[in-house]
Amino acid sequence: MKGKRDQHFGRVVVDFVNASTAEEAGTVFIRGAAKAFGYGPEFLAQAMDRYPTLKRFEDSLSAGDRELVDLLLEERRLLSVINNLPCNISLASYDYDGERVLTFKIQPLEPKWDNKNPYEEDVFRVAVATEGNAWLGEVAEMFDDRAPLTTEMDEVREQLLACMGEVIELGDRILAIRRAIPTERTHEARKMAAYYSRIRAEQEVLAELQERWRMILGEVMEAQDPSRNQTLLDLLLVYNVVNRRETAVSEDGALYEKPLFEPSYFTERAGLADEYYHNVLVFAFVEFLKVAGNRKRLQKCARCEAFFIAGSRQAASKRCGRCAKRK
Numbered sequence: 001m002k003g004k005r006d007q008h009f010g011r012v013v014v015d016f017v018n019a020s021t022a023e024e025a026g027t028v029f030i031r032g033a034a035k036a037f038g039y040g041p042e043f044l045a046q047a048m049d050r051y052p053t054l055k056r057f058e059d060s061l062s063a064g065d066r067e068l069v070d071l072l073l074e075e076r077r078l079l080s081v082i083n084n085l086p087c088n089i090s091l092a093s094y095d096y097d098g099e100r101v102l103t104f105k106i107q108p109l110e111p112k113w114d115n116k117n118p119y120e121e122d123v124f125r126v127a128v129a130t131e132g133n134a135w136l137g138e139v140a141e142m143f144d145d146r147a148p149l150t151t152e153m154d155e156v157r158e159q160l161l162a163c164m165g166e167v168i169e170l171g172d173r174i175l176a177i178r179r180a181i182p183t184e185r186t187h188e189a190r191k192m193a194a195y196y197s198r199i200r201a202e203q204e205v206l207a208e209l210q211e212r213w214r215m216i217l218g219e220v221m222e223a224q225d226p227s228r229n230q231t232l233l234d235l236l237l238v239y240n241v242v243n244r245r246e247t248a249v250s251e252d253g254a255l256y257e258k259p260l261f262e263p264s265y266f267t268e269r270a271g272l273a274d275e276y277y278h279n280v281l282v283f284a285f286v287e288f289l290k291v292a293g294n295r296k297r298l299q300k301c302a303r304c305e306a307f308f309i310a311g312s313r314q315a316a317s318k319r320c321g322r323c324a325k326r327k
Contacts, residue, residue: 008036010288010298010309013281017213018306022203023053025210030266033280039263047266052199057192065189068177072193075170082163087147087156091164092123096171097178100128102139102164106146122146128168139164205274213281217307220289221298232289239286242279 012032019025030051034044061069083090088107095101104124111118124146126138143157178186216231223229246258261280288294297310301320308320 005036006288006291006294007309008032009284010294012036012284013213013217013288014298014307014309016277016281017210017217018308019210022206022210023055025206026051026202027053029277029280033261033266033284036284037259037261043263043267047263050267052195052202054196054199054203057196057199060195061192064181065185065192068174068181068186068189069192069196071170071174071177072189073196075167075174076193076197078163078167078170082160082167085156085160087143087153087160089143089147089160091167094128094167094171096128096168096175100171102126102128102135104139104142106142109146109148133165135168136161136164206277209274209277209281214307216285217298218300220285220295221300221307226295235282235286238279238282242283243286 012029015028015032016025019028027048030047031044033039034047079091088109090105092103092105094103102125104126106122106124108119108122112120124142126135126142128135140157140161143160147153147157216235219231220226220229220235223232226232243260245260247255248258250256260283288298294309298307299310299318300307301323302318303323303326304320306320306322
């Protein structure tokens with residue numbers, strides 16, 4: 001194991017980058033880390049069981065809840081679109097199960113110096129009528145009065161109004177379903193929608209990291225003067241921060257060095273910050289590069305463009321193992 005550890009570390013990075021999907025990148029990351037750090041099958045089973053995937057979402061979703069979950073997800077998407085429009089207006093909430101009131105928050109165009117907080121947001125409420133779309137006129141008037149008056153804002157205004165119409169329509173459909181099912185199923189549907197959103201957010205992080213690491217591998221592999229290669233120097237800055245061992249006291253009073261990445265790092269991670277993945281990838285890659293000759297063994301397949309760690313036979317062919325077997 002020790003003699004091959006640098007190779008296991010290298011494969012953590014290469015397999016992550018070569019994964020065909022973001023979901024696959026996440027699972028090969030865990031499998032690679034388990035092998036590189038020498039964790040056993042029990043750890044791997046626990047880590048994989050806790051890892052959020054779209055397949056796990058599909059397996060957990062009952063057929064009866066799918067329609068409501070899909071509507072809740074579309075509602076989340078629309079809210080994201082509205083609140084990311086390039087203007088000073090955001091939709092704070094929509095009470096479609098009670099008074100049916102839209103609540104907007106508006107950043108002031110100019111500081112209100114007579115207020116304790118000159119940049120305090122204004123709150124604007126619009127009641128949604130049960131019939132007709134008169135409320136849209138109020139939203140449009142609010143936008144015209146409170147948003148920056150520029151030509152470019154006309155398109156933003158139309159986007160806002162179009163999205164608001166969809167939000168209300170969705171709210172009506174969601175409310176009809178909620179009234180027809182038990183409260184517990186509504187709560188479960190909301191949990192599933194939040195679970196799906198978490199998975200998608202995780203995979204967006206992974207996709208971005210994959211692209212970043214493709215560039216990193218290419219630049220380090222092709223560097224003519226590694227001692228001045230900025231990409232490699234940046235990796236070493238992260239490595240030197242991450243690679244800090246802590247000494248602890250065991251229950252029997254003995255001092256010991258804690259593992260750099262304990263199993264709980266992978267099974268009980270918090271949040272979606274890309275540092276969770278990036279720190280391990282940096283550590284693994286530098287550990288791989290520390291072994292003489294390994295940088296030259298890192299290659300890119302001339303046929304499929306996947307990165308691979310070349311053996312003595314592959315070094316001459318410039319092809320990964322899969323492509324080398326093809327004629």
